[in-house]
Every structure is written in C-alpha cells, then in structure tokens.
Amino acid sequence: MQRYLRFPEVSKRTARSRTSIWRDVRAxxxxxxxxxGPNAVAWLEEEIEAWCASRPIVSYHSEETVPLKCNQK
Structure with a gap:
C-alpha cells in the first residue's frame, strides 16, 4: 500500500528546508x-526513501562514503 507524506514529514525525514526541496523539485x-486535492500535494514515501538511499555522505575524515539515512517516522 502506498503511503503519502505531507511536506512537514518530508522536510523532517530529509532535513531539508521548503526552499531547498522546491528548488530541487524544479531542477x-x-x-x-x-x-x-485541490490545494494539497504529498510525496510518495517510497520515492522519498529511494532519494535518501541515493544520497552519499562523505566523511571529512576519510574517503569512505555511506548512504544517507533519512529520519524515520
């Protein structure tokens, strides 16, 4: 079953601001x-999870990269 996330939850899980999210959506x-709805949008949870998994984190202390772990519920 698909679960939809409204903006506050997307922002919390990705640790990104409204401006950053919308700028990157447009790009x-x-x-x-x-x-x-007529005045409402939401994101598919699985797409947000996939985006988080695709974001590498580079440690300043090594060349190792690890996937970004989004905040959970």
Missing amino acids: NRFPAPRKI
Missing part, C-alpha cells in the same frame, strides 16, 4: 509531489 533533483 528534477528531488521527487515531485502528487496532487492529492
């Missing part, structure tokens, strides 16, 4: 939301 660097 096709972040999943686009779905229209769920």
Whole structure:
C-alpha cells in the first residue's frame, strides 16, 4: 500500500528546508509531489526513501562514503 507524506514529514525525514526541496523539485533533483486535492500535494514515501538511499555522505575524515539515512517516522 502506498503511503503519502505531507511536506512537514518530508522536510523532517530529509532535513531539508521548503526552499531547498522546491528548488530541487524544479531542477528534477528531488521527487515531485502528487496532487492529492485541490490545494494539497504529498510525496510518495517510497520515492522519498529511494532519494535518501541515493544520497552519499562523505566523511571529512576519510574517503569512505555511506548512504544517507533519512529520519524515520
């Protein structure tokens, strides 16, 4: 079953601001939301999870990269 996330949850899970999210949506660097009502949008949870998994974190102390872990519920 698909679960939709509203903006506050997306922002919390990704630790990104409203401006950063919308800038990256427009640049096709972040999943686009779905229209769920006349004045409401939401993101598919699985797309946000996939985006988080695709983001590498580079440690300043080594060359090792690890995937970004998004905040959970």
